[in-house]
Amino acid sequence: MAIYKEKDSQKAPIETKGVVFWVKNNLFSTPLDIVMTLMGISILLLIIPPFIQWAYIDANFIGETREDCTNDGACWVFVKMKMDLFMYGFYPKAELWRLQSALLLFIVMITSLKLLKSTKLKFASFSLYFIIAFVLIHGGMFGLEIVNTDKWGGLMLTIIIAAVGIIFSFPIGVVIAFGRASNLPVIKSICVTYVEFIRGVPLITILFMSSVILPLFFPESITFDKLFRALIGITLFQAAYVAETIRGGLQSIPAGQYEAADAIGLSYWQKMLLVILPQALKVAIPNLVGIFISLFQDTTLILIIGLFDILAMVRITSADSNWLGLETEGYVFVTFVFWVFCYGMSKYSSRLEKQFDTNLK
Amino acid sequence: MKNNNIIEIKELNKWYGDFHVLKDINLSVKTGEIIVICGPSGSGKSTLIRCINYLEQFQKGSIVVDGIEVIDDIKKIKALREDVAMVFQHFNLFPHLSILDNLTLSPIWVKKQPEKEAIAIAMKFLERVGIAEQANKYPNQLSGGQQQRVAIARSLCKNPNIMLFDEPTSALDPEMVAEVLNVMVELANEGRTMICVTHEMGFAKKVANRVIFMDEGQIVEENTPKEFFENPESKRLQQFLEQILSH
Numbered sequence: 001m002a003i004y005k006e007k008d009s010q011k012a013p014i015e016t017k018g019v020v021f022w023v024k025n026n027l028f029s030t031p032l033d034i035v036m037t038l039m040g041i042s043i044l045l046l047i048i049p050p051f052i053q054w055a056y057i058d059a060n061f062i063g064e065t066r067e068d069c070t071n072d073g074a075c076w077v078f079v080k081m082k083m084d085l086f087m088y089g090f091y092p093k094a095e096l097w098r099l100q101s102a103l104l105l106f107i108v109m110i111t112s113l114k115l116l117k118s119t120k121l122k123f124a125s126f127s128l129y130f131i132i133a134f135v136l137i138h139g140g141m142f143g144l145e146i147v148n149t150d151k152w153g154g155l156m157l158t159i160i161i162a163a164v165g166i167i168f169s170f171p172i173g174v175v176i177a178f179g180r181a182s183n184l185p186v187i188k189s190i191c192v193t194y195v196e197f198i199r200g201v202p203l204i205t206i207l208f209m210s211s212v213i214l215p216l217f218f219p220e221s222i223t224f225d226k227l228f229r230a231l232i233g234i235t236l237f238q239a240a241y242v243a244e245t246i247r248g249g250l251q252s253i254p255a256g257q258y259e260a261a262d263a264i265g266l267s268y269w270q271k272m273l274l275v276i277l278p279q280a281l282k283v284a285i286p287n288l289v290g291i292f293i294s295l296f297q298d299t300t301l302i303l304i305i306g307l308f309d310i311l312a313m314v315r316i317t318s319a320d321s322n323w324l325g326l327e328t329e330g331y332v333f334v335t336f337v338f339w340v341f342c343y344g345m346s347k348y349s350s351r352l353e354k355q356f357d358t359n360l361k
Numbered sequence: 362m363k364n365n366n367i368i369e370i371k372e373l374n375k376w377y378g379d380f381h382v383l384k385d386i387n388l389s390v391k392t393g394e395i396i397v398i399c400g401p402s403g404s405g406k407s408t409l410i411r412c413i414n415y416l417e418q419f420q421k422g423s424i425v426v427d428g429i430e431v432i433d434d435i436k437k438i439k440a441l442r443e444d445v446a447m448v449f450q451h452f453n454l455f456p457h458l459s460i461l462d463n464l465t466l467s468p469i470w471v472k473k474q475p476e477k478e479a480i481a482i483a484m485k486f487l488e489r490v491g492i493a494e495q496a497n498k499y500p501n502q503l504s505g506g507q508q509q510r511v512a513i514a515r516s517l518c519k520n521p522n523i524m525l526f527d528e529p530t531s532a533l534d535p536e537m538v539a540e541v542l543n544v545m546v547e548l549a550n551e552g553r554t555m556i557c558v559t560h561e562m563g564f565a566k567k568v569a570n571r572v573i574f575m576d577e578g579q580i581v582e583e584n585t586p587k588e589f590f591e592n593p594e595s596k597r598l599q600q601f602l603e604q605i606l607s608h
Contacts, residue, residue, distance in 0.1 A: 254451075256449060256451050256453040257453060257455065259416050259449065259453060260449060260453035260454070260455070261455075262416060262442070263414060263416065263442060263446070263447040263449075263516075264442070264446075264466065264467035264471070264515065264516070264519070265439060265442040265443050265467055265471040265519065266466075266467065266470060266471060267439070267471075270470050270471070274466060274470065275455055275466075278457045279455075279456065279457050282457065356457070358456060358457055358458075358459075358499040358500075358501065
């Protein structure tokens with residue numbers, strides 16, 4: 001028989017930590033790694049310095065006309081002079097303060113969400129903001145001049161479409177996902193049909209349908225706004241994808257969670273909203289943010305039904321005879337704007353994931 | 362005539378597809394009685410107690426619990442589930458809620474208790490099962506035994522007349538079985554009606570009023586613990602006891 005002495009914990013060996021160790025282990029550990037690392041570095045060297053040369057060192061920032069762009073590099077004067085068009089489309093210049101105050105109020109609303117504790121107040125602040133923002137942007141009340149939606153454009157339009165699409169498609173998608181997971185055959189088949197129909201059709205088709213075919217179903221006296229129709233189309237389209245993403249999350253919830261919720265007496269909606277959905281969302285967040293990011297990018301498709309988002313504005317402004325041949329600057333700028341928004345959403349999603357993570361703390 | 366049977370099960374039959382899982386079950390439970398059900402796996406014991414709070418539907422027969430007939434009717438099911446609590450083999454705590462929120466969820470949303478009151482009651486039960494200091498942690502940070510005690514506290518929060526235990530110690534490490542059984546023994550001594558599906562024979566001997574042996578969807582034998590363990594009548598029970606008591 002043997003009895004063993006108790007042992008103390010010791011520190012990990014020093015050579016398994018630190019920068020040098022990391023570089024050696026991750027970049028230069030095998031011959032293939034070395035080749036890949038060197039290739040990667042040389043590709044970066046080939047692309048980045050010329051780009052910086054063009055976009056910054058040789059670029060033109062000062063001036064107001066094409067003639068001020070005397071250097072070889074990018075002519076950012078173009079972007080600067082057309083900034084209002086990129087941001088707000090053809091919104092009347094005199095009324096731009098309304099958009100800017102809507103933006104300012106947005107910051108106020110977000111801060112209020114952080115400060116307010118009660119969920120009801122948060123929801124009230126959130127909803128109130130959208131009503132105020134709509135009144136500000138559209139006008140027609142409180143002596144504000146009406147600005148029709150065909151004047152809306154640029155980044156503002158991109159954001160409005162993406163925001164409305166995300167906010168409204170989410171609850172609809174949740175309900176459809178519940179319906180698809182339900183035991184009631186009629187509800188289930190309606191939801192399955194809806195999802196399968198929408199997912200079988202490209203967004204462009206839905207946009208065409210909502211702008212061309214939808215009015216055919218209504219008497220001529222009823223006319224819907226073009227943007228409004230596009231929003232309905234995009235929301236219904238996005239809802240199907242939200243539903244499928246959430247369904248994936250729902251499937252990962254073990255049956256025991258449903259049973260426990262039943263056993264403590266929760267009703268169907270209480271069970272789904274308080275117990276099942278929060279857990280399903282946690283699983284679905286990365287994919288949900290993924291489809292919201294693609295929605296943000298897909299908003300550029302509204303060009304085909306005659307609405308002008310930020311990308312369309314670049315095309316229009318670069319056709320201006322005073323600024324011909326400057327698409328590159330415009331597109332680089334738009335790329336940057338899209339990147340900022342999408343990267344921001346993706347960062348926000350990883351923060352949410354951490355917030356939802358209750359496994360280890 | 363007053364019937365003091367809190368649970369009355371008559372001619373209960375249940376099928377999964379063509380598979381006959383419960384065959385003509387008749388069982389009456391008196392108020393305050395502690396019943397232990399044991400039997401080999403697949404014998405229908407879990408299914409039986411899951412029928413009592415309507416987690417499982419059945420095709421024939423009747424169950425009346427505390428004057429409530431168990432049928433597919435939202436109001437009756439709601440009343441039933443306020444009266445009957447269940448503790449599961451895999452605890453089934455809600456991992457996205459803190460321990461305290463797990464306990465107060467049903468009182469706040471189903472019974473519409475004020476939050477403060479619900480928290481006070483929840484803390485009282487957490488103290489009773491000995492985990493009050495973990496109230497703000499999340500389920501996955503606790504050991505299995507602690508999680509099961511939380512699950513018991515959660516089911517106590519609605520002050521049920523009847524408690525169902527579905528193999529509450531089967532998923533636990535041997536070291537943790539005792540802490541859960543201790544809590545269950547305490548509950549048994551309080552006079553609450555309990556039906557426990559378990560193979561903890563020590564527990565059965567200590568607190569049960571009756572022990573029931575099920576096999577192939579039927580009740581094979583039913584007796585007081587003393588007679589059940591000392592003089593098993595049926596061949597099948599003798600074999601079963603031999604198996605589980607041999608080591």
